[in-house]
Amino acid sequence: MTAASNGAVVSNPAVPAAGALLDVDDVSCVLGGVRALSEVTMHIAPGELVGIIGPNGAGKTTLFNVVTGFVPATTGEVRWDGAPLRGGKAHRVARSGLVRTFQNVGGFTGLTVAENLELATRGRDPDAIDRVEALLHLADVRDKAVEDCSLATRKLVGIAMALVRTPKLLLLDEPLAGLDDTDRDRVTSLIGQVHDSGVTVCMVEHDIGRTLRLADRMVVLDAGRLVAVGTPAELARDDVLARNYLSS
Amino acid sequence: MSARRRRQGAGVLAVGVVLLALAFVVPENRVLLLNAFLAYGALVVGLDLLVGDLRMMPAGHAAFFGAGGYATVLLYQKAGLPLPVAGVLAVLIVGLLAALIGLPAVGRSSGFSFAIITFAFGELLIQLIANVPGFFGGSSGLTIDWGVGSDMPFDFSVYRYFTLWLVVVLVVVMGVVVLVRNSHLGLRMKAVRADENGTRGLGFNPTTYKGIAFVLASMLAGLVGVFWAPMNGFISPDTLGVNQSILLLGMLIIGGVGRITGALVGVALLVTLPALFDMDPVLRTVLVGGLLAIVALLQPSGIVGGLASLWTRLRRPRTPPPADGAVDATLEPAGAGR
Ligand SMILES: Nc1ncnc2c1ncn2[C@@H]1O[C@H](COP(=O)(O)OP(=O)(O)OP(=O)(O)O)[C@@H](O)[C@H]1O
Numbered sequence: 172m173t174a175a176s177n178g179a180v181v182s183n184p185a186v187p188a189a190g191a192l193l194d195v196d197d198v199s200c201v202l203g204g205v206r207a208l209s210e211v212t213m214h215i216a217p218g219e220l221v222g223i224i225g226p227n228g229a230g231k232t233t234l235f236n237v238v239t240g241f242v243p244a245t246t247g248e249v250r251w252d253g254a255p256l257r258g259g260k261a262h263r264v265a266r267s268g269l270v271r272t273f274q275n276v277g278g279f280t281g282l283t284v285a286e287n288l289e290l291a292t293r294g295r296d297p298d299a300i301d302r303v304e305a306l307l308h309l310a311d312v313r314d315k316a317v318e319d320c321s322l323a324t325r326k327l328v329g330i331a332m333a334l335v336r337t338p339k340l341l342l343l344d345e346p347l348a349g350l351d352d353t354d355r356d357r358v359t360s361l362i363g364q365v366h367d368s369g370v371t372v373c374m375v376e377h378d379i380g381r382t383l384r385l386a387d388r389m390v391v392l393d394a395g396r397l398v399a400v401g402t403p404a405e406l407a408r409d410d411v412l413a414r415n416y417l418s419s
Numbered sequence: 420m421s422a423r424r425r426r427q428g429a430g431v432l433a434v435g436v437v438l439l440a441l442a443f444v445v446p447e448n449r450v451l452l453l454n455a456f457l458a459y460g461a462l463v464v465g466l467d468l469l470v471g472d473l474r475m476m477p478a479g480h481a482a483f484f485g486a487g488g489y490a491t492v493l494l495y496q497k498a499g500l501p502l503p504v505a506g507v508l509a510v511l512i513v514g515l516l517a518a519l520i521g522l523p524a525v526g527r528s529s530g531f532s533f534a535i536i537t538f539a540f541g542e543l544l545i546q547l548i549a550n551v552p553g554f555f556g557g558s559s560g561l562t563i564d565w566g567v568g569s570d571m572p573f574d575f576s577v578y579r580y581f582t583l584w585l586v587v588v589l590v591v592v593m594g595v596v597v598l599v600r601n602s603h604l605g606l607r608m609k610a611v612r613a614d615e616n617g618t619r620g621l622g623f624n625p626t627t628y629k630g631i632a633f634v635l636a637s638m639l640a641g642l643v644g645v646f647w648a649p650m651n652g653f654i655s656p657d658t659l660g661v662n663q664s665i666l667l668l669g670m671l672i673i674g675g676v677g678r679i680t681g682a683l684v685g686v687a688l689l690v691t692l693p694a695l696f697d698m699d700p701v702l703r704t705v706l707v708g709g710l711l712a713i714v715a716l717l718q719p720s721g722i723v724g725g726l727a728s729l730w731t732r733l734r735r736p737r738t739p740p741p742a743d744g745a746v747d748a749t750l751e752p753a754g755a756g757r
Pocket residue numbers: 202203204205206207225226227228229230231232233234274
């Protein structure tokens with residue numbers, strides 16, 4: 172554990188874990204005059220489940236956009252699987268096993284659940300579709316248009332579309348938003364299962380309680396800056412952090 | 420999905436058979452009208468690949484029809500190629516032109532620049548034809564003398580002979596559209612329409628699919644021109660201007676975007692009916708404008724779209740929409756009524 176510039180808890184943010192899957196090095200990102208990310212450094216090691224929290228506008232989604240090639244970093248470097256991801260085109264990044272979901276609801280409207288999954292596998296992996304449909308209990312709704320599905324189901328479709336592509340690193344942007352407690356528990360345990368099956372996961376969430384229970388490591392962002400990195404227990408031990416960011 | 424493809428394929432063939440029969444029985448003074456229906460039908464059905472499947476609004480679709488016609492005539496008359504060879508080459512040339520125009524046009528995320536660039540292409544073509552009269556025939560057009568006419572099969576007139584070909588063209592265009600819509604390519608196109616960024620996240624480039632659709636739809640329009648120009652015996656820049664392109668969009672939107680029947684109903688309403696009833700051209704313009712306004716205000720899915728949703732509502736009058744997950748719904752006895 173080390174102290175960041177603002178005095179918060181940070182465990183070795185600048186030292187890349189040996190063989191990290193994703194390295195974010197001193198990344199800043201300016202969008203329309205807004206400094207959405209300021210000198211953010213973080214790493215994700217294979218097999219981890221990392222939770223990212225922070226208030227609205229903290230830059231969480233922007234961080235996902237930068238590492239997946241949707242938005243270029245203004246300064247700094249992102250390395251994915253050891254190789255620099257410089258001006259990477261989003262569709263190329265997506266094909267390399269770095270798979271994300273979007274903050275809004277999952278699935279393309281106008282397509283059925285099954286068609287969405289077929290699209291996600293690029294039509295090449297029907298076995299993966301069967302497997303994921305079983306895992307997420309989507310078989311009953313497979314022939315339904317996604318826009319006719321409940322919010323919870325659409326969220327699951329979004330996650331399923333990521334899973335059928337057998338990601339190396341799965342980035343989930345607010346997978347629990349908009350769900351009731353029952354569905355939150357269900358999706359949370361599914362994420363746990365996916366992680367247990369060997370997928371490295373990084374999730375952005377406002378549901379801090381469930382994220383703390385799930386994550387191996389937490390990253391706290393605020394106003395584009397990295398405030399803290401550490402295990403849930405480490406963060407909870409710091410009174411200021413706990414008061415400002417961990418109570419929902 | 421393959422059941423749907425079979426059903427729609429059978430529909431295409433059925434329409435083809437009916438039109439073929441019509442080619443034999445339609446009175447001689449109505450043959451040109453039937454040809455116009457077939458040609459406009461093929462143009463509008465092909466245009467729907469862009470409008471219906473991708474929400475792309477080209478303001479220059481007629482230009483590719485014209486380019487196909489001009490290329491055929493020039494290759495036949497000036498280069499001395501046999502008509503079938505000229506036609507095949509013409510479709511390829513149109514594809515190349517579309518790729519050149521499409522490259523800068525489809526990559527823009529704004530539909531506005533796409534409309535502007537395609538509009539500019541049409542106007543450029545007209546200027547080119549008007550300013551190089553020695554080669555392109557100028558603004559008064561080119562007359563085609565293709566030296567056939569007396570020994571047609573079934574003792575058909577030249578116009579009626581081309582009816583057969585135009586039926587084939589329409590069937591081919593409908594067939595391509597059905598194939599695309601029921602393929603993985605069609606799935607990707609639907610996804611691009613719904614959310615471009617989402618498709619990037621899945622690992623494919625939306626620009627690629629918009630480009631493929633643009634080139635394909637333009638080549639289909641060129642194919643219509645390949646048969647229309649020799650049928651008509653004459654081609655002029657009037658047929659490829661922006662007013663023609665807008666008329667094509669109007670027919671599609673009024674009939675109903677996204678389905679072949681919509682495109683054909685739009686053509687029947689705006690081309691066939693006014694001619695059958697000898698409608699005054701001014702009245703026809705009013706009809707087009709009025710129908711467009713009504714559709715835009717009341718029924719954005721067009722006449723056929725409106726009828727289709729009415730039909731689904733009438734067919735299932737009292738069944739509530741099934742609950743999500745459908746588990747609860749299936750446990751209830753049918754018609755239990757909530
Ligand atoms: N395209 C853009 N143009 C200008 N500013 C932007 C753009 N995208 C994001 N921002 C700004 O960047 C900051 C970070 O936004 P971001 O969406 O990353 O936050 P977030 O942490 O995901 O918030 P939330 O929890 O609400 O999803 C915000 O101030 C936002 O207004």
